[in-house]
Amino acid sequence: MNKTTRAWLTGGIFGGLIALISGGLVGFLAGIIAGMVTGLLVAKHVVQRTPMEGFRRGAQNGLIAGMFVLVGQLLRGLLINPIIDPHHAGLHAVYTAALGGLVLSGLVAGLFGAVNTLPAPRNRAWSVGLIVLLVLAYPWLDQLLELRFMNEIIPVIVFVLMALGLNIVVGYAGLLDLGYAAFFAIGAYTTGLLASPHLGVNMSIWIAIWISAAVAAIFGLILGAPTLPLRGDYLAIVTLGFGEIVPIAVNNLDKLNINILGYNVVKDFDLTGGSKGLNPIGRPWLPFIGEFRADSPIPWYYLILIIMAFSIFFIMRLRDSRIGRAWMAMREDELAASSMGIDIVRTKLMAFSMGATFSGFAGAFYGSYISAIFPSSFAFDVSVMLLCMVILGGMGNITGVIVGGLIIQLADRLFLPQLSQLVQKLFEKSDIAVLKELNFASDFRVLLFGLTLVIMMNIRPEGLLPSADVRAELHSGDDDDAVVATGVKQTV
């Protein structure tokens, strides 16, 4: 397939599906997304000389992608909406959103195309700048289009932050951690204990969040230390074990009894609140803004964006630092790395604890944001979902992990629930009982993760946006075992 065709097809399918599933004024947003994806992909593959030429090229492809949005929006507005809700007319809005989506898609794609024709370091900066602008403007867009996605978007960003942390462990250091949600739990519970009336500490969240990250890092060291002699899949299983023990412990430590030599030192002490969890957890307070509130997500949104920006910067610096290079050397060949003077023990422990820090930070923020935490939010599927995010986007690549994380999380939190609503409404009057009962959000969620993992591993193990190193490594493996490989092939 032609690279340009692939660009507008990808953008168009994304935008069209969003428009089709969500309907209403989401068409505008779908147009922007379609345009952004198309513009970025076109700019990446096709070289233009002048900004005007770049704009034209981008806009052309953006308009083609926009047609998908238009079709999706019209299908939704003219065919599906009358079935779901016959009394609701609102055709005017359908046409506006459909055309708006088309125009915006062309415009945004053109902008990205034009920006990319600038000289080398500046085109990248401008592309990033445009994306940042879109992200910063999102709350305004959300209010304008009455989307009310903000409450879902914030946890999405929290999980993307965690995926970035997991990327340190899995992507950079090459240690498969299947119990990463444990550190999320540890961070969230530390904040829960320190910043809630449960133990009567009521610390400010600004301090608690740092303590949580530190506690998570210490647990990263503690849980990482026993796994040092292990490699590969055994390591993965031990981390999985820790990842399971932590939620079980948290769930069961609500009636703690400690007997030492017959003396009952601690009797029925409620440490973690059991399955009821801990609440209310304190919220951040800032001058001019006051205390952050649950019903106004905008301060939360900008806070997590700031945390995200710092984390990305920090992780990038970490990646290029001495320890980051040591991680990558260890990933490629542990023996060679240790012969070159890299202290494997230190390097591994650093990877575990740095990864855990981000998870603890994210857990603290998340606990404060939803103001309550439960053991059920740290189960194995959370760890696997995070792994999915890292693998889908591309191990070891920050941009890839962010993109993969956004796709998985948005699908999980916005797309599937909306699809579920749509299907349920469509089949409300049909006789097929099963279709009415099926809940797409919860009944197909795990399938999505599972299929992502299997398909990515078998077809494109380096992810959607791979880092050059990982790709080279994954494909060089074929040559190493060439003898065995050819042998096996002969007998097929």
Added chain:
Amino acid sequence: MATQSARTSAGQRTIPWVWISRIGIVIFFVLFLLVPLIGVVQEMIANPQLLARQLIIGLTNGAYIALIAMGYTLVYGIVEMINFAHGEVYMIGAFLALTLVGIFDLTEKTPYSIRVPMLLLILVITMFCTAMLNVAIERLAYRRLRNASKLAPLISAIGVSFVLQNAGLLWGYLRFPAMHGIMGNNAVAPKSFPSLLPNDNILEGLTAVFGENFKIRLAGKDLIVVIVSVSLLIALYLFIQRTKLGKAMRATAQDRSAAELMGIDVNRTISLAFLLGGAMAGAAGLLVGLYNGTAVFTMGFTAGLRSFTAAVLGGIGNIAGAMLGGLLIGLISALSDQYLSAKWTNAVVFGILVIILVFRPMGLLGEEGGQKA
């Protein structure tokens, strides 16, 4: 170990992190396991009848855990991958068995003359289907990754396990009239099997002879589960030790390329390992369903991890080891259910897994230096 030699050769004084971590683990487990254990032992002595009952439950649990552990150990022995999806194959086996029980309309009232042949037929069908499922999984999700890095097949297997778990969830929505309503009305809720195995106490006569002090409950179904599992295990053991195909499997496990040079079809041998493992998992699914009377789509995860722990405890790749490990894990989990609290059992099993992997990765019956991790 290369790391240690590298550091000592550099002449630095380094902190023995590995030993610090090991000592930490020991202290942790002494505090949190041994101290409560003293109380547990007192409880055990106080009520030997309860202990005996728990040991019987542990034996039956051990029997089915050993069956599932076969799948892990056979596959790991040959392709050196953890087939994470194996627990879910067992779950699918239980659901399939439940569906077949519904289709054949077996209930408590069905006379034994019909019930026994029907159950045997269900056992054969279930074993065949799960075996085929396991072979298909290997074909679709693992075969391409055989020469990739070690983590790729593991991640793919986790993906398969999630897909199968979801399939089990969706299975709950199947409500054909031919299934006689066996799936109940709620798709997600645990499904109940009719109690088809005899539940009378066999040792009733002993109580009559020896008096009230000798009151141990050994139901017919305990015995049936153990007998069926053990005969399957023995059959599998004999197959691997005595037949030509079994010899091929052992040869492939030892050295794949050498086996290939000797004219063994490696692909077919690997498929055979998955086939046998899948069949054992299917049998376990039927047995557990009948024994416990329930099947739920999340049962595969816990059972899979217990069985994997059993396989590792015995020495992964070692058939006899997996049987021993299954027995031990079954006993431990039954005792932990009774004396500690059922909600801690999974944590106990995981704790054991972590300890074995850290201290003795080759397992109880594994050979020294045979660490394959």
